[in-house]
Amino acid sequence: MGLRQADAVNPEREEKSREAAIRTEQEYVSRAYARLDAERDRAEAALRAGPAAGGGGAFQARVESGVATDEAARRLARLGGVEHGLCFGRIDHRAGVDGPGDTFYIGRVGLRDEDREPLLIDWRATAARPFYTATPGAPGTLARRRHLHLRDREVVRLDDEVFDLEGLAESERRGIVGEAALLATLRRARTGRMSDVVATIQEEQDQVIRSGLHGVLVVQGGPGTGKTVAALHRAAYLLYTHRDVLERRGVLVVGPNTTFLRYIEQVLPGLGETDVVLATVGELHPGLKATASDRPDVAVVKGDLRMADLVAEAVRDRQRVPADGLRVTTDGLTLTVDAETCERARDRARALRLPHNVQRRRFVHDLLEALAVDRAEQYDRIVDEPLEEMAKNGGLPAWLQELIDEAADEPLLDETELRMAKETLWHDPDVRAALDALWPELTPEGLLTDLYTDPDELARLGTHAGLDPAEWALLRRPSYAPWTVSDVPLLDEAADLLGADDSAERARKRAADAEREQEELYAREVIESTGVAELDMVTASDLADRHQYDGPPLTTAQRALADREWAYGHVIVDEAQELSAMAWRTVMKRVPTRSLTVVGDIAQTGSAAGAASWGQMLDRYVPGRWREQRLLVNYRTPAAIMRVAADVLAAVAPDQVPPEPVRDDGPPPTAVAMPVTDLAYLVQAELSRIAADSPGDLGGTFTEGRLAVIASATAHPLVLDAVQDAAAGATPEALDSPAVILTTEEAKGLEFDSVIVVDPAGILAQGVKGGHDLYVSLTRATRRLTVVHDNDLPEILSALV
Numbered sequence: 050m051g052l053r054q055a056d057a058v059n060p061e062r063e064e065k066s067r068e069a070a071i072r073t074e075q076e077y078v079s080r081a082y083a084r085l086d087a088e089r090d091r092a093e094a095a096l097r098a099g100p101a102a103g104g105g106g107a108f109q110a111r112v113e114s115g116v117a118t119d120e121a122a123r124r125l126a127r128l129g130g131v132e133h134g135l136c137f138g139r140i141d142h143r144a145g146v147d148g149p150g151d152t153f154y155i156g157r158v159g160l161r162d163e164d165r166e167p168l169l170i171d172w173r174a175t176a177a178r179p180f181y182t183a184t185p186g187a188p189g190t191l192a193r194r195r196h197l198h199l200r201d202r203e204v205v206r207l208d209d210e211v212f213d214l215e216g217l218a219e220s221e222r223r224g225i226v227g228e229a230a231l232l233a234t235l236r237r238a239r240t241g242r243m244s245d246v247v248a249t250i251q252e253e254q255d256q257v258i259r260s261g262l263h264g265v266l267v268v269q270g271g272p273g274t275g276k277t278v279a280a281l282h283r284a285a286y287l288l289y290t291h292r293d294v295l296e297r298r299g300v301l302v303v304g305p306n307t308t309f310l311r312y313i314e315q316v317l318p319g320l321g322e323t324d325v326v327l328a329t330v331g332e333l334h335p336g337l338k339a340t341a342s343d344r345p346d347v348a349v350v351k352g353d354l355r356m357a358d359l360v361a362e363a364v365r366d367r368q369r370v371p372a373d374g375l376r377v378t379t380d381g382l383t384l385t386v387d388a389e390t391c392e393r394a395r396d397r398a399r400a401l402r403l404p405h406n407v408q409r410r411r412f413v414h415d416l417l418e419a420l421a422v423d424r425a426e427q428y429d430r431i432v433d434e435p436l437e438e439m440a441k442n443g444g445l446p447a448w449l450q451e452l453i454d455e456a457a458d459e460p461l462l463d464e465t466e467l468r469m470a471k472e473t474l475w476h477d478p479d480v481r482a483a484l485d486a487l488w489p490e491l492t493p494e495g496l497l498t499d500l501y502t503d504p505d506e507l508a509r510l511g512t513h514a515g516l517d518p519a520e521w522a523l524l525r526r527p528s529y530a531p532w533t534v535s536d537v538p539l540l541d542e543a544a545d546l547l548g549a550d551d552s553a554e555r556a557r558k559r560a561a562d563a564e565r566e567q568e569e570l571y572a573r574e575v576i577e578s579t580g581v582a583e584l585d586m587v588t589a590s591d592l593a594d595r596h597q598y599d600g601p602p603l604t605t606a607q608r609a610l611a612d613r614e615w616a617y618g619h620v621i622v623d624e625a626q627e628l629s630a631m632a633w634r635t636v637m638k639r640v641p642t643r644s645l646t647v648v649g650d651i652a653q654t655g656s657a658a659g660a661a662s663w664g665q666m667l668d669r670y671v672p673g674r675w676r677e678q679r680l681l682v683n684y685r686t687p688a689a690i691m692r693v694a695a696d697v698l699a700a701v702a703p704d705q706v707p708p709e710p711v712r713d714d715g716p717p718p719t720a721v722a723m724p725v726t727d728l729a730y731l732v733q734a735e736l737s738r739i740a741a742d743s744p745g746d747l748g749g750t751f752t753e754g755r756l757a758v759i760a761s762a763t764a765h766p767l768v769l770d771a772v773q774d775a776a777a778g779a780t781p782e783a784l785d786s787p788a789v790i791l792t793t794e795e796a797k798g799l800e801f802d803s804v805i806v807v808d809p810a811g812i813l814a815q816g817v818k819g820g821h822d823l824y825v826s827l828t829r830a831t832r833r834l835t836v837v838h839d840n841d842l843p844e845i846l847s848a849l850v
C-alpha cells in the first residue's frame with residue numbers, strides 16, 4: 050500500500066501542514082490559470098486580427114500570418130477544453146548530490162511562464178510519463194507523486210504518495226498507483242457522461258496509451274477495464290506525439306453506436322483534440338447514417354466475406370453482351386453491331402481493371418464507334434447502289450469511276466467525322482437506352498436494391514459466390530426497407546467496384562483551369578501596371594489563388610468525413626469484437642498503413658457475425674503482425690457484483706479470465722422474484738437509494754446518479770409498459786434521465802450507478818450469444834445490481850442472495 054505523507058505525522062500537525070501545502074499549491078495553480086487566461090486572450094486577439102493583419106504589405110507575410118491565424122484557432126480550441134482540472138499532478142524527482150531534484154506540474158495542456166520556463170507539462174509529454182508509471186516497487190527517479198484535486202479553480206485536496214520511504218508492499222497494490230485519488234474518482238456517481246481519467250491513468254493503461262503509432266495494437270480487456278478511456282487517451286496522445294502525420298491525415302474512431310460515440314465525444318474535446326472523426330460502422334459510407342440492424346441470422350450472412358464475391362458477381366452480371374448482337378433504330382436506319390464485336394468491346398473494357406463506371410466509358414466509346422461505322426456504311430451503300438447499277442450498265446463516265454476508285458481506298462470516316470458521328474449517336478435517346486441496357490451506370494444503392502429484390506438473381510449469383518440457398522434466401526428484402534448497419538460494408542464494397550464516372554468533374558476542372566489561366570493573365574497585368582516593389586515577391590499564380598479563395602479551409606475531420614477514399618493516419622476501433630468480417634474489410638480500406646488500435650473483449654461478443662478470436666479477423670490483413678496488450682483490472686464493477694458475473698463468464702467462455710475488480714464497496718447484488726408489472730416500485734426504491742448513498746463529488750457537490758433497467762427481448766415491451774416514467778432506448782436524451790430502459794444490445798459499452806437486470810433466463814435464451822449478453826448486462830453497474838426473475842433464476846446466477 051502506498052504510504053501517504055500524512056501517515057507519518059500526528060493529526061494536528063498533519064492538518065496544519067496539509068493547509069500549508071494547499072496554500073502553496075493554490076498559488077501555483079492560480080499562476081497557471083492566469084497564464085491560461087493570458088494565452089487565451091492572445092490567441093483570441095490573433096484570431097480577431099485575421100490573416101491580413103500584422104503581415105505588412107508583402108504577400109508572403111500575409112500568407113504566413115494566415116497560417117498563424119489557423120494555428121491561433123487551433124490553440125484557442127485546445128485551450129478552451131482544459132478549464133476543468135487544468136493542473137492535476139505534480140512529481141518531485143529525488144534529490145541528487147548536486148542539489149534538489151526537479152519538480153514538474155502535470156496538466157491537460159503544456160504552459161510556459163513569461164520567461165518561457167515550463168509552468169505545466171502536458172500529460173502526453175515524455176517528462177510527464179513518471180507520473181503514470183512510477184510504482185512503489187519501481188519508482189524510477191521519483192521521490193513523490195502528488196494528485197491535486199480542484200473545484201473550479203480552487204485546490205480542495207491533495208493526495209501524496211511518497212516513494213523513498215521503506216516498507217511499501219508491492220503485492221498489495223495489484224499494480225494500482227495513486228490509489229487514494231483513483232478510488233475517490235471511481236466512487237463519484239455517474240453523471241451519464243464518460244469522464245476523462247487523465248489524472249488517474251494506471252500503469253497498464255499508460256502502456257496502451259503510449260504504445261508506438263505503427264502496426265496493429267489489440268487491447269483486450271474484460272468489462273470496466275478502461276479500454277475505452279485508454280483508447281481515447283491514446284488518440285489524444287498520438288495526435289500530440291505524431292502531430293505532423295495525424296493532423297494531416299486525421300484519426301478515425303469507430304464505435305458501436307451513436308450514443309456511445311457521443312459519450313466519448315465529451316472526452317476528446319476535453320483532451321483538446323479536434324482532428325478526430327467519430328463514426329459507427331453504419332456511417333462509414335458517406336451520405337448514409339444506417340442505424341437499423343438485421344436479424345442475427347441475416348447479419349451473419351451479410352457479414353461474411355463471400356458477400357464481397359456476391360457484390361462483384363452482381364457488377365459483372367451487369368456488363369452484358371446481347372446473344373444476337375446489338376440492334377438499334379435511329380433516324381430511320383437500323384444499326385447493328387454483331388455479338389462478337391460487342392464481346393470484344395466488353396473484354397477490352399474489363400481489361401482496363403478500372404471500376405465499372407469508368408470502364409463503361411471505354412465500352413460506350415467502342416460501341417458508338419461500331420454504330421457510327423455501320424451508319425456510315427449504310428449511307429455509303431445508299432449512295433453507292435445506284436452508281437453501281439449505272440456502272441454495271443456501263444453508263445458511268447470515266448472521271449466519276451476514277452473518283453469512286455480513289456474513295457474506296459480512303460477510310461469511310463475521318464477522325465473528325467467519326468467524333469461527330471459518335472457525338473450525334475450519343476445524344477439519341479434510343480442509342481443511349483440500348484447502351485445503358487448493356488453496361489449501365491450504377492450506384493451502390495441501386496445495385497444492392499436490385500439484387501436484394503430479385504430472387505432469381507440472388508439464386509443465380511448467390512450460387513456463384515458460394516452461398517447456399519438458405520443463405521441467399523435470407524438476403525431478400527423489399528426495396529423500401531431501410532439500410533442496415535450490415536449493409537454499409539456491402540455498399541462500400543459496391544462503391545469500390547463501381548467507382549464514379551468522373552467525366553463531369555473533369556470537365557468542370559478543365560473549365561476551372563481555363564478560368565484560372567484568365568485570372569493569372571489578369572494578375573500579371575496588375576503586377577506589371579502597378580510596379581509596386583512589395584509585390585515583387587508575389588507570383589501571378591499567388592494572386593490568382595487569392596482571388597479564388599472562397600471561405601475557410603475545411604478541417605481534416607470534415608474533409609475526411611466527406612471522402613470515402615480518405616486514408617486515415619490511425620484508426621481506433623472500440624468494441625471491436627462486434628465487427629463482422631465485411632466490416633473489418635471496410636475499416637481496413639480506410640487505413641492502408643495498417644496503423645490501428647483495436648479495443649475490445651472477445652468474451653463480450655454479442656453479434657453473431659462478430660469475432661470469436663482476434664486472429665480470425667486480423668490475420669487476413671496483418672498475418673501474425675499484431676501485438677496484444679491485456680488490461681486486467683476492472684475499475685467499474687465492485688467485487689461482489691463481479692463474482693456473480695464471473696460465474697456466467699466461466700459457463701459461457703471458460704477460457705476467459707474475468708478482470709480483477711479494484712472496488713470493494715457497495716451492497717451485495719440481489720435477486721428478486723417478482724412480476725414485471727410491479728417493477729415501477731423497485732425502480733423508485735432504487736432511485737431513492739442511489740440518491741441517498743451518492744457520496745457527493747470530490748469538492749462536496751452532489752452529483753445525481755443514474756439507473757438502467759436492462760431487459761431480455763421478451764421482457765422489454767412489458768417493462769416499457771410497467772415503468773412508464775422511465776426513458777427508453779440508448780438515445781442521448783434518454784441516457785441523461787435518471788432512469789432508462791434498455792435492451793442488452795443498447796447497454797453495450799455504457800455504465801450506470803444502479804442496474805436492474807430483468808429476465809436473466811430470457812437473456813440467456815437469446816440465441817448463441819445469450820450468455821455473453823447476460824455477462825455484459827451484469828457488468829454495467831458501478832454500485833448496485835438487482836436481478837429480477839419470475840421464479841426462474843438460472844443456475845449460473847446461484848451466487849446471488
Ligand SMILES: Nc1ncnc2c1ncn2[C@@H]1O[C@H](COP(=O)(O)OP(=O)(O)OP(=O)(O)O)[C@@H](O)[C@H]1O
Pocket residue numbers: 231234235243244246249250251254270271272273274275276277278279650684685797798799800828
Ligand atoms: N485510470 C482510471 N481512473 C479512473 N477511472 C477509470 C480509470 N480507468 C477506467 N476508469 C473508469 O472505469 C469505467 C470503465 O471504463 P471503460 O468504459 O473505458 O471500460 P471498458 O473496458 O471500455 O468497459 P466495457 O468493455 O465494459 O465497455 C469508466 O467509468 C472509467 O471512467
